[in-house]
Amino acid sequence: MDEVKVALYGVGAVGSLIAKSLLEKKGVKIVGAIDAAKEKVGKDLGEVLGLNRKIGITISSDVDVVLSKTKPDIAIHATSSYLKDTYPQIVSIVKHGVNVISTCEELSYPYYSEPKIAKELDRLAKKHDVTVLGTGINPGFLMDTLVITLTAACQKIEKIEAARVMDAATRRLPFQRKIGAGLTVEEFKQKIEKREITGHVGLEQSIAMIAAALAWKLDEIRIDPVEPVIAKEPAESEFIKVDAGKVAGLRQTARGIRKGKEVIVLDFQAYIGAKEEYDAITITGVPTIKQRIQPCVHGDAGTVAIIVNSIPKVLKASAGLLTMKDLPVPSAVTEDMRKYI
Amino acid sequence: MDEVKVALYGVGAVGSLIAKSLLEKKGVKIVGAIDAAKEKVGKDLGEVLGLNRKIGITISSDVDVVLSKTKPDIAIHATSSYLKDTYPQIVSIVKHGVNVISTCEELSYPYYSEPKIAKELDRLAKKHDVTVLGTGINPGFLMDTLVITLTAACQKIEKIEAARVMDAATRRLPFQRKIGAGLTVEEFKQKIEKREITGHVGLEQSIAMIAAALAWKLDEIRIDPVEPVIAKEPAESEFIKVDAGKVAGLRQTARGIRKGKEVIVLDFQAYIGAKEEYDAITITGVPTIKQRIQPCVHGDAGTVAIIVNSIPKVLKASAGLLTMKDLPVPSAVTEDMRKYI
Structure with a gap:
C-alpha cells in the first residue's frame, strides 16, 4: 500500500505543528500545502516550518490547483474556529473527493450551532464519498x-x-x-x-x-x-x-x-x-x-496528537460528516500509519 | 420499533445484577433466561433474582428451546471466565442468529490466548449475521x-x-x-x-x-x-x-x-x-x-453498566467477533434503549 497522502490547508501555528508531527511519522507523506497568507505563498514548506531544509512543497493559495495536482487521501484543515469561515473552505476540499479533518472548533459538533450547514456538509461528503471530521484536544476529546x-x-x-x-x-x-x-x-x-x-x-x-x-x-x-x-x-x-x-x-x-x-x-x-x-x-x-x-493535557501537543491519530479512523470511516462519538475508540498512531488502516 | 428483546444466559451473581438493571430500563425486555443450576431451573426469574414479584419468565436449562421460542435480539452471557467453557455456549447462541455480549474475561480479546477459537467464532458470527463481544469493567474497560x-x-x-x-x-x-x-x-x-x-x-x-x-x-x-x-x-x-x-x-x-x-x-x-x-x-x-x-470504579456496578450500555452498540455493529476497540466510543444508556439504535 502507498503512503497516506496528506494535504495541509492552513499552515499557521497549529497547522505547522501538525506538519512537523507528520514529517516524523512513517507511512504518511505531505503532498501539498495551502495557505492564504501572502508571506507564506510561494515559499517552501520547510522554510515556513522553520526547518533547516527544503521539503519540495511550495505553499500555494489555490486549493483547486493543489488538490487536483496532488490527489491527497486526506486534507488537514487548520484555519479558523468558526464554521462560517471554514465552511466554504471545507466544501472546496470535499468537492475534490478528499477526506477532511479540521481543527475548526465549531465543526466538532456542528449539528448544534449550524444544523443547516451540518446537513449540507453531510450531504456533500456522502455525494463525494468522503468523511469530514472536526476534532482537537478540546473540543474533540477532553471535555466531550x-x-x-x-x-x-x-x-x-x-x-x-x-x-x-x-x-x-x-x-x-x-x-x-x-x-x-x-x-x-x-x-x-x-x-x-x-x-x-x-x-x-x-x-x-x-x-x-x-x-x-x-x-x-x-x-x-x-x-x-x-x-x-x-x-x-x-x-x-x-x-x-x-x-x-x-x-x-x-x-x-x-x-x-x-x-x-x-x-x-x-x-x-x-x-x-x-x-x-x-x-x-x-x-x-x-x-x-x-x-x-x-x-x-498540553493543548497544542494534544491537538496535534488527536488530529494525526484520527487520520486512519477517518480513512476507514463511512462517508459523511461525522463527529468523534461516531468513530471507533480513538487511539495513538505511533508506528507506520499504514498499519492502522 | 419494538422493545429490544434480551435473553439471559447465566443467572449467577453478575447475571442477576445485569437482569435487575435491565428490568429498570425502558425500551428493553427480558424474554428468556437460561441457567444450568438445578436449584434455579423451573423457577420464575423474579424469584431467583430475589424480587417480591414474578416476572413470568421461567428459567430453563435448554438454550435451543428458549432461543427458538423467544427469538431475542441479543443474549447476555455470564457464566465463566474461560473461553474453553464458554465457547460451546456462545456457539449455541450464535447458531440461533442471536447477538451475544459475554462477561467471559478471555473473550474480551480472544485473539491472544485462543486465536483458533477466535477465528472460528468470527466465521460463525459472520455466517449467522450476528455480532459477538466479550466485555466488562475489567477486562473490557478500565485497563484496556x-x-x-x-x-x-x-x-x-x-x-x-x-x-x-x-x-x-x-x-x-x-x-x-x-x-x-x-x-x-x-x-x-x-x-x-x-x-x-x-x-x-x-x-x-x-x-x-x-x-x-x-x-x-x-x-x-x-x-x-x-x-x-x-x-x-x-x-x-x-x-x-x-x-x-x-x-x-x-x-x-x-x-x-x-x-x-x-x-x-x-x-x-x-x-x-x-x-x-x-x-x-x-x-x-x-x-x-x-x-x-x-x-x-466498583467492579460489579461497572460491569453491569458496560454490559448493558454495550447492547445498542452491538446491535448496530457489523457481524463478526468484535472487541471493545472496534466499536464506537462507548457511552451510557440512561434513556429508552431504542433511542440509541
Whole structure:
C-alpha cells in the first residue's frame, strides 16, 4: 500500500505543528500545502516550518490547483474556529473527493450551532464519498469524547461536570494574548466587547455532543459570559508579566439544562500562574466516577496528537460528516500509519 | 420499533445484577433466561433474582428451546471466565442468529490466548449475521479501552502503566473468598496450586488489546505469579476478619514486552483494607498523561453498566467477533434503549 497522502490547508501555528508531527511519522507523506497568507505563498514548506531544509512543497493559495495536482487521501484543515469561515473552505476540499479533518472548533459538533450547514456538509461528503471530521484536544476529546467514554461505566447519571484548568504560561504567546493576560480589567472588558477576546470556542459543541451520545434532549445550552481571572499575586510567563489586580487570563462556564436542571457543566480556565493544572471529570451517578488528569493535557501537543491519530479512523470511516462519538475508540498512531488502516 | 428483546444466559451473581438493571430500563425486555443450576431451573426469574414479584419468565436449562421460542435480539452471557467453557455456549447462541455480549474475561480479546477459537467464532458470527463481544469493567474497560482512548492524546508513547487497587471489603463474599482474604500464606499457596485461587483473569487480554490498537507487535506477554497481599494490621469486611500477618487479598502484574523493553505494565490489587482505592493510568510519552479515577470504579456496578450500555452498540455493529476497540466510543444508556439504535 502507498503512503497516506496528506494535504495541509492552513499552515499557521497549529497547522505547522501538525506538519512537523507528520514529517516524523512513517507511512504518511505531505503532498501539498495551502495557505492564504501572502508571506507564506510561494515559499517552501520547510522554510515556513522553520526547518533547516527544503521539503519540495511550495505553499500555494489555490486549493483547486493543489488538490487536483496532488490527489491527497486526506486534507488537514487548520484555519479558523468558526464554521462560517471554514465552511466554504471545507466544501472546496470535499468537492475534490478528499477526506477532511479540521481543527475548526465549531465543526466538532456542528449539528448544534449550524444544523443547516451540518446537513449540507453531510450531504456533500456522502455525494463525494468522503468523511469530514472536526476534532482537537478540546473540543474533540477532553471535555466531550473522554466524558462520553467514562459514562459507559455508569448505569445512571444525575450530573456531568468537566473542568479544564491550565497555566497559560506554558502556552504560545498568541494564546496568552487571546485570553487577555496582562490587561487591566477595563481593557479586558473592552476587548470582550470588540470580540478581540472571545473566550474558549467549543464548550457548547462539547455539551451538545455529550447530550447526543446520551440521547438527552436539552432544554438549552447556556454560556456564561467570559470572566477575567484576576491575579491575586504577581505572575509571569516568558512573555507577559501580570501584576496583582490585573487580568491573568479567563474563565468560562457552559451549562446543559435538562428538565429545568443543570445536568452538564463545563468549566474552562486558562490563566498565567494557575498553580494546579488539571482536566477533571466528575459523573455523579451509579456509580459516581471522579477522574482527574494532572497536569492537564498540553493543548497544542494534544491537538496535534488527536488530529494525526484520527487520520486512519477517518480513512476507514463511512462517508459523511461525522463527529468523534461516531468513530471507533480513538487511539495513538505511533508506528507506520499504514498499519492502522 | 419494538422493545429490544434480551435473553439471559447465566443467572449467577453478575447475571442477576445485569437482569435487575435491565428490568429498570425502558425500551428493553427480558424474554428468556437460561441457567444450568438445578436449584434455579423451573423457577420464575423474579424469584431467583430475589424480587417480591414474578416476572413470568421461567428459567430453563435448554438454550435451543428458549432461543427458538423467544427469538431475542441479543443474549447476555455470564457464566465463566474461560473461553474453553464458554465457547460451546456462545456457539449455541450464535447458531440461533442471536447477538451475544459475554462477561467471559478471555473473550474480551480472544485473539491472544485462543486465536483458533477466535477465528472460528468470527466465521460463525459472520455466517449467522450476528455480532459477538466479550466485555466488562475489567477486562473490557478500565485497563484496556480507557487506556487506548487516552493514547489518542499522545504523539509518542514510551510506556503504558495501569493500576487498579480495590478494597475487597466493598465486594461480594464470593469475590473476597476468590482472592484468599483471611487465609494463612500457606493456605493461599495451596489454593493457588490447586487453582482454587486463580488471580485476576484478563490481564493478558487487556495487554493484547492495547497492543493491537497501537499496532505494537509484542515479543511476549508475561504474567507474574499471583502474590498474596499480607495484612500489616488487622482488617475486616462484613464477612471476613483478616488478622495481621494473614492474607488480605492478592496482587497480580502483567507485562507486555516489546523489543526487549517493558512497554505495557498492568498491576491489579484487590485486598481487604486497601486504604486508597483507585484506577490509575500513566502514559509516558509526548505528552505524558497521568490519569486517576479515585475511588476505583466498583467492579460489579461497572460491569453491569458496560454490559448493558454495550447492547445498542452491538446491535448496530457489523457481524463478526468484535472487541471493545472496534466499536464506537462507548457511552451510557440512561434513556429508552431504542433511542440509541
